[in-house]
Amino acid sequence: MLVGQESLCDFATIQAAVDALERLPSEEPAEIHILSGVYEESVRIYRSNLSLVGIGQVEIVMNRYARERDEHGNEIGTFATPTLFLGGSRLLVENIIIANTAGQGEKIGQALAVYAHCDLTVFRNCTLKGHQDTLFTGPLPPSPKRPTSKFGGVPLRERHARFRQLYQNCRIEGTVDFIFGGATAYFEQCEIRSLCRVEEGAVRPAYITAASTPQEQAYGYVFRDCYLTAAEDVPEASVYLGRPWREFAKTAFVHCRTGGHIHPVGWDNWNNPANERTVRYGEYGVKNAAELKGQRAPWTECTVEAGDMWSKEQVFGGISFFETGKLIFD
Numbered sequence: 001m002l003v004g005q006e007s008l009c010d011f012a013t014i015q016a017a018v019d020a021l022e023r024l025p026s027e028e029p030a031e032i033h034i035l036s037g038v039y040e041e042s043v044r045i046y047r048s049n050l051s052l053v054g055i056g057q058v059e060i061v062m063n064r065y066a067r068e069r070d071e072h073g074n075e076i077g078t079f080a081t082p083t084l085f086l087g088g089s090r091l092l093v094e095n096i097i098i099a100n101t102a103g104q105g106e107k108i109g110q111a112l113a114v115y116a117h118c119d120l121t122v123f124r125n126c127t128l129k130g131h132q133d134t135l136f137t138g139p140l141p142p143s144p145k146r147p148t149s150k151f152g153g154v155p156l157r158e159r160h161a162r163f164r165q166l167y168q169n170c171r172i173e174g175t176v177d178f179i180f181g182g183a184t185a186y187f188e189q190c191e192i193r194s195l196c197r198v199e200e201g202a203v204r205p206a207y208i209t210a211a212s213t214p215q216e217q218a219y220g221y222v223f224r225d226c227y228l229t230a231a232e233d234v235p236e237a238s239v240y241l242g243r244p245w246r247e248f249a250k251t252a253f254v255h256c257r258t259g260g261h262i263h264p265v266g267w268d269n270w271n272n273p274a275n276e277r278t279v280r281y282g283e284y285g286v287k288n289a290a291e292l293k294g295q296r297a298p299w300t301e302c303t304v305e306a307g308d309m310w311s312k313e314q315v316f317g318g319i320s321f322f323e324t325g326k327l328i329f330d
Contacts, residue, residue, distance in 0.1 A: 004035030014043050014052075014060065022047045026088070034058045034096070046157050048088035054095040060084055065102035066109035075109075078133060079140075079153025082115035087158055089119040097127040104131035104175055106199055112136055115153075116183065119160040127171040131195060134174035137183035137221075138163050141212045141246050164316055177210035179221065180245055186315055187223045194230040194239045194261055203235060207268065209242035211249035219315045220250030220280075228253075230261035237261070243268040247278040254310040255285035264295040266302075284310060 001017045002009045011017040017032050022045075024030075029049045036056030043060060045052070064081040084098050102111040110133040117138035128135050139160070140151050163183035170190045172179060175197035179185075197206040208228070213220035221242075230239065239261045242251045266283070269275045282301030286292055293302040308314055 001030075001032050002035065003032060003039075005037060006035060009035065013041055014039055015041055018043065018045050018047065021050065026050075029090075042083055042085075044085045044087075044154060045091075046087040049090045050088065051092040051094070052096065053092070054097075057097070058095065059097040059099060061099045061101055063100060063102040063111075065100075065111040067107060077152045078110040078112065079115065079136070079151050081110065082112040082136070082154065084113070085115045085154045086118040086121065087154075087156065089121070089158075089160060091118055091121040092124070093122070093126055094124045095126065097129065099127075099129035100131075100134070101129075102131075104198065108132075116165055116181075117154075117156060117160075117163075118165065119163050121164070122166045122168065123170055124168045125170065126167075128173070130174050130178060131197075132174065132176040132178065133180060134178040135172055135180070137165055137179070137181035137185045139182045139214075141182065166312070166316075175206050177207050177243070177245070179208060180210035180212070182212040182214055182217070182220070182246075184217060184219045184315065185221050186312055187221070187226055188312065190223070190226045192223065192226055192228050194228070194234050196231055196233040196235075203238070205263070205268075206234070206239045207241075207243050208239065209251050210245040210270075211242065211251050212244075212246035213248050213250040215248040217248075217250070221252070222310055222315055223251075223253045223256055224310060224312070226253070226256045228256060228258040228262060230259050234261045237263045239263060240268045241266050241283075242281060243270040244272075244275045244279045245270075247272075247275050248280075249275075250280040252281075252310060253283045254306050256283070266296040267300050269297075269299075 003011050003017050026047045031051040034054050038059045042062045062083040066078045098113045100111040100113040113128045113130040113134045115136050165185045167187045173193040175195050197204045211220045267281050276299040285306035289304045296302050
């Protein structure tokens, strides 16, 4: 299927193409190609076995935010805000910019660009733009932190046994916890760009990751050969590598390059010292590990050696991601 504004296209919007495919059996692979343009829409995809490929410069844009009010006057919440929602498995998203342009601040709150409630999924050559909570990698934790609250948001039709995602050559930007969730997610040669966090007129500390890795899951977030950059107005030593959204968070940076915006301590316990005993946070393949280790939080790892345990093959347990974008499942 082809999406675009030209008369030769099958559909003018991405969601219309998705809806047409979701009326068909999902066992057979399907492809949606999107011509250059800005598509102002929220896209929900429940289908599996789907490739979503941009041709030229393709941007999906929406501006929903957590403190937006619904028709009853209630806040819609974080998980009702994504520009793109993915709920299936065996998915490819390639060469697409996905943005939530709601902005930041106390009146906005969280605003998702991507809600990746999906398994066996590849994002390749994509740019994800937002501020707080740019990318959520499912699954949701078993329950919210506050007993009286609920997650809400986009209805979930499929509960995957595992959530495995690969991000290749992507650019992901944001301010607070802008990569968060419970998936086993591998970021390969990505630019992870921190933006300046401003709240109540003041610059605040920022956090790249907020993993909620399930206790029984071997891997959470792995960043391999990534580049941690920052916008010009981000202060030196103001950004933390991560803090745990849940107590068994796992995050590793392997052979990554970091800018001066990263705080020397590196990691934060989210105001709960008990998290220090249960998280697994580390940096591996660090040339100046001996010097850096003395600055980093003592409950995290920082080593010169990386080892084979952080290879893509090891993390995904024998699943191969074919270089052309076709997925092969062993």
